[in-house]
Amino acid sequence: MKHVYLHVPFCRRRCSYCDFSIAVRRAIPAAQYVAAIRRERDLLFASGEWDDQPLQTLYLGGGTPSLLPPESVAELVAFFLGSSSRFPFPASRFPTGRRGLEVTIEANPDDVTPPVAAAWRAAGVNRVSLGVQSFSPAILRWMHRTHRAGQAGKAVRALRRAGFDNVSLDLIFALPGALRPNLRRDLEKALALEPDHLSVYGLSVEPRTPLARWISAGAIAPSGDERYADEFLLAHQLLTDQGFEHYEVSNYARPGRRSRHNAAYWTGEPYAGLGPAAHGFAGRTRRWNISPWAAYERTVHQGKSPEAGREILSEEERSLERVYLGLRTRSGVARLHLGSEAEALLEDAVQAGLLERRGRRIRATPKGWLALDAMVARLSACWVT
Numbered sequence: 001m002k003h004v005y006l007h008v009p010f011c012r013r014r015c016s017y018c019d020f021s022i023a024v025r026r027a028i029p030a031a032q033y034v035a036a037i038r039r040e041r042d043l044l045f046a047s048g049e050w051d052d053q054p055l056q057t058l059y060l061g062g063g064t065p066s067l068l069p070p071e072s073v074a075e076l077v078a079f080f081l082g083s084s085s086r087f088p089f090p091a092s093r094f095p096t097g098r099r100g101l102e103v104t105i106e107a108n109p110d111d112v113t114p115p116v117a118a119a120w121r122a123a124g125v126n127r128v129s130l131g132v133q134s135f136s137p138a139i140l141r142w143m144h145r146t147h148r149a150g151q152a153g154k155a156v157r158a159l160r161r162a163g164f165d166n167v168s169l170d171l172i173f174a175l176p177g178a179l180r181p182n183l184r185r186d187l188e189k190a191l192a193l194e195p196d197h198l199s200v201y202g203l204s205v206e207p208r209t210p211l212a213r214w215i216s217a218g219a220i221a222p223s224g225d226e227r228y229a230d231e232f233l234l235a236h237q238l239l240t241d242q243g244f245e246h247y248e249v250s251n252y253a254r255p256g257r258r259s260r261h262n263a264a265y266w267t268g269e270p271y272a273g274l275g276p277a278a279h280g281f282a283g284r285t286r287r288w289n290i291s292p293w294a295a296y297e298r299t300v301h302q303g304k305s306p307e308a309g310r311e312i313l314s315e316e317e318r319s320l321e322r323v324y325l326g327l328r329t330r331s332g333v334a335r336l337h338l339g340s341e342a343e344a345l346l347e348d349a350v351q352a353g354l355l356e357r358r359g360r361r362i363r364a365t366p367k368g369w370l371a372l373d374a375m376v377a378r379l380s381a382c383w384v385t
């Protein structure tokens, strides 16, 4: 399998805006987790759903994978690398770059100490995505984050000393105005840490989160569309001026530092997703796992597949998804075979500065990214394959 995602569901507490499938735990059941993942991989292999392609990217996401002890991280990396014919185990050093294997761990800054960073690097992890979110102490408290503002810098320094040359920082924009957010200051503080990659996400209000409850109780007002657009364009300007490539709607990279794992999602490559609530995709089939950790663990322990459901996309759904995902990226999509109504829509979007043509490709402009959902919804209404 070329691309593997492991969902590590454990968190110390739930952040105020988060609706991910997580398990809040004081003590992390690391040994049970690793055993469950190994078992799920074996079940997939036995069912013929694990192809023999050499591994290219392994991504530990969550949840909070950095809550796993480093030896559990090392065991997982070794297991998946050992499963790959291209990387016979043991292998403790992988270069970062276009041709090397990419092994990413998502981490909260408070979990990254010098010994942990060194242990991850020795295990073969070569990319770290740090959930910084904000540099404002008050906003971090409001978000229910576990780290303090100064810990992001300490984490980056520990990673650099351990030899990581591919560090990504996550930031959140479009925060409620009552919090007095300052995105420019956050971006400048992030840039001062010299990251290789930045993910800049707009805050979205998801049902059943503390944030949604606060908003419906009138305790806080969400940021409006205008602020969202202004801040999105501010980030684009500031980061591209600093030499970052805005290569996907939420992602910026130094040359050679795009996320190769996430690129697989955007280009429709097959990937396996293991762990509770993880999704996998192959051909036209998308499958997903049972969400609650306890039910997932019990099921794989009994030797049964933890798959909760699957859908097979029609040709039409698949091609529309290709367009949607392609337009999220700076590469855009190859010219399409569309009916005249859809072609007219695209031409209108080009005239409005939302799309641009580049040879045989068409791609969204930064302004177009702000209108992408509406554009694709209109396109889907007149879709002809």
Ligand code: SF4
Residues within 6 Å of the ligand: 010, 011, 012, 013, 014, 015, 018, 019, 020, 022, 062, 063, 064, 131
């Ligand atoms: S650490 Fe991440 S996954 Fe966990 S609650 Fe916070 S945002 Fe959600």
